[in-house]
Amino acid sequence: MNNQKIASAAISSILALGVLTATSANAVPNQPTSWEKCAGIAKAGKNDCGALNGSHNCAGQATKNNDASEWVYVPKGTCEKITGGVVKAVKPAKK
Secondary structure, eight states: OOHHHHHHHHHHHHHHHHHHHHHHHHHSOOOOSEEEEEESOOOTTOOOSSOTTSSOOSTTOOOSTTOTTOEEEEETTSGGGSTTOEEEEEEEOOO
């Protein structure tokens, strides 16, 4: 390979890397500014805090998957993207 082909290949690689970096950087959301209490999506034993129906008051006590009264915090705008997710409350993120 001559020097011109090597230089051309190097420049093409750098440009392609720049495009990939710019594209993937936009795919990752920013730090949340608010959280949603999203009900109906928690796995058994993986809920955040007490059940909405008052059946218990602590995290990790959900007894079945996707119970409508069990919830987890997710970044605002995420709950409506999840099948079965229902927004029950929104709170600001800690700074």
